[in-house]
Amino acid sequence: MRQPAGRSARRTGGERKPREERWAELIEVATQVFYEKGYEAASLQDIADRLGMLKGSLYYYIQSKEDLLFDVISAVHREGLSVIQARADTEGDPLQRLENVIVGHVEHTCRNLVPTTVFLHELSALPPERRQEVLGSEHAYQGVFRGLIELAQKEGLVRADVDPRLAALSVLGATNWVYRWFRPGGEFTPEKIGAQMAEMVIRGIASEKVLSARVAGQA
Structure with a gap:
């Protein structure tokens, strides 16, 4: 148990x-x-x-109530991390896996608005040491995005001028914000949002050879 x-x-x-x-x-x-x-x-x-x-x-x-918040926040973080780690472990090159991770993160956020909102709003209510305990010393969630960007950059799939940490923070900032405006049953489905956001991210950081190959593949 x-x-x-x-x-x-x-x-x-x-x-x-x-x-x-x-x-x-x-x-x-x-x-x-x-x-x-x-x-x-x-x-x-x-x-x-x-x-x-x-x-x-x-x-x-x-x-205490703080203990309960810690458990709630930890549960949300563990579940979300499990989702993106599974997406990161799929087949394909690092850039393809990053695309899968972004889609998975966005879809998971859209389908879990209540726990996501609590996590993003209330994490700061925990003392710093307990926030660190949730996130991990290496910020495991951010690390999945950063690690894939670094791998893709080493393989020439991401431009050399892209800072992996800054890129990872930017991606998380943009995708996390979906919880503020997504409406279940609205015009945009989780799948459509995830796919379009992933496409925008990849086009923003991909190397010229990757972008050229994508254009050729769509011709």
């Missing part, structure tokens, strides 16, 4: 682990409450009421 992330360093030897089903429900409800009210305005009582349990019962699972 998975141990809740926020409590890994806080359990004592005699503490029981929460049942997986109840823990998953707690994370889901807390995510929704933080989304609706914001972390600062939300209370543990709000979450307990939504779960139909006593506030004191929450302390079986957590020690």
